[in-house]
Amino acid sequence: MANLRIPGPTPCPEDVLSAVAQQMINHRGPEFKDLITRIHARLQQVFQTRNDVLILTASGTGAMEASIVNTLSPGDPVLCISIGEFGERFIQIAEAYGLQVVKLSFPYGHPADPEEVRKALKANPQVKAVCVTHNETSTGVTNDLQAIAQVVKEADKLLIVDAISSLGCIPLPVDAWGCDVVATASQKGFMVPPGLAFVSVSPRAWEAYKSARCPRYYLDFAKHKAYYERGQTPWTPAVSIFYGLDVSLGHMLRQGMENIFAHHARIGALTREGARALGLSLLVKDERYASNTVTAIKVPEGIDGRRLEATLRERFGVVVAGGQGPLAGKIIRIGHMGYVREADIQETLEALGKALTLLGYRLPAKAPTS
């Protein structure tokens, strides 16, 4: 069995996988109604919200698109904050729907500066909504969402958050921070296979829904809410993933969200310390913004990032992710979210040291695996 260390899909616990293998049921019958009702209540706890949490049969990108098309109209000015590939995705979606995008980009590896957000909102008072990535999977940076949210709320704008690789791992109290629409997916912190995405929708977002004119059907929020009220989804749901989620939410709430957050903080620190001990540089310079779900490590000068990835996989059974966009070949990314133990990270770091050595890198004298 490989040590799957990509930032999602993450490994799933055995009992989650067993649950996923259960036989089909009627998605319009009483068993499914019980299942979705039970899941909804616990999703609200994980989101720390009283808002509706809609469950879509889609990837996280589907949930990002849903967040925009259900709250905005073609021509609407929207501020998109980008610190990496997933910030760019919000821009691409908004542009695909003819929104007027005001872009606020920060260099890859850095967080968004809340002061710059404040200035951008002042300079563009017509902006209706702000789209922001909580945790940027492509660079391993966690934005200071609380500070950004405060700026957005002070300016009285709608706040749309991509929390795909953070929710359930890194603190994100949706109601306390005033996030209007928060999108995430099953295959990250939830330790469940991909196939479902979750979106929380605040009363203010429902208000925006009323006048939003972007076309939509499959991703329409109101259809999902109306069907949820009878214990169903409007379209046939990915039933198997619901089964897995039911088990996984039980694990999460028994462990307790605070303990899960602390576990991820420990695992994140362990990964970064381990990389530094191998003499490697992290893409994120400022430890305050280092992600506790994914770490981006610079590939040392003279080593081919794609060969490093292949060596880790083929020789050591450790599967990491490469860089995306402008970072392709230049970094490797280690995922450490959801179902992950310290031993998984230690094994990964040890394999990394050995793989680098095979490729001609000289470990520092004091490196643990040298």
Added chain:
Amino acid sequence: MANLRIPGPTPCPEDVLSAVAQQMINHRGPEFKDLITRIHARLQQVFQTRNDVLILTASGTGAMEASIVNTLSPGDPVLCISIGEFGERFIQIAEAYGLQVVKLSFPYGHPADPEEVRKALKANPQVKAVCVTHNETSTGVTNDLQAIAQVVKEADKLLIVDAISSLGCIPLPVDAWGCDVVATASQKGFMVPPGLAFVSVSPRAWEAYKSARCPRYYLDFAKHKAYYERGQTPWTPAVSIFYGLDVSLGHMLRQGMENIFAHHARIGALTREGARALGLSLLVKDERYASNTVTAIKVPEGIDGRRLEATLRERFGVVVAGGQGPLAGKIIRIGHMGYVREADIQETLEALGKALTLLGYRLPAKAPTS
């Protein structure tokens, strides 16, 4: 274990479910590339096409929406043929995207008349595309798609087909009949849990794609094709359902499509004969258009359809579907697609006779279960 006799999700074979429970892999790695490549080639065989077959993480409705938004533009005139709830769905999607819909509706329980389609196309020469349901799940009617396709091709229009409850069960040679876009989903004839949808796209549909201006992102055909070419999907796919599909496609092609079609024809006839033997009326009068994947049976006068459904479920462990839209409470629908044996249908009919008796219905003297 219940006898799940709804028109999808259908029961899945045990080895398909075991496959679904496999651990996650990297969806950007070599294992997934092998998986999607193997699946794509066999999907083409089941679709009887050389066209691209795109695999979306979505329900069938997502694939219907994708079929429209990737080939048409707001304001485009489109002919939507409706013989039931799923024909109406095409109309709703087309209207949501601002298309100019020409509706051609036939009474529930009847098929579309190809001559009327010819007249409608003559009367509306500006129409760009025709949307049609192959097998109408809400009424148990199979359209004469071959005849309709011929009319559409003679008029030189794009043909968009909802084959969600037919493909893989009822003959639909996509290339031979000239269907440009054909949408279906994993949880029907494919005997796999819901979560994936498949859409075939002809060269002519790709030509239409170039000028199609409906907004789209998650469902964008070109993104799916570009990623398929590197053995990936653009967004994280429902990996578990791919695992199940891999096993199920093996079963289907070993059995042979001709044998599968013959099996469904036998099972469909058995269901209809059994219902008639209980003295019941079928919604579909003309046997030539009776669906071999789902049978709609009229609930006898004086009996509450919803109570009949509940009695079948609670007393006999047989789960059937009720009527939708104007047929709610008036019919029950028995699904018999995918993984279904004669014994499952016999058990269903026996339970139906007993449940009706409990509710005060008098079986005919010669009824098998009287």
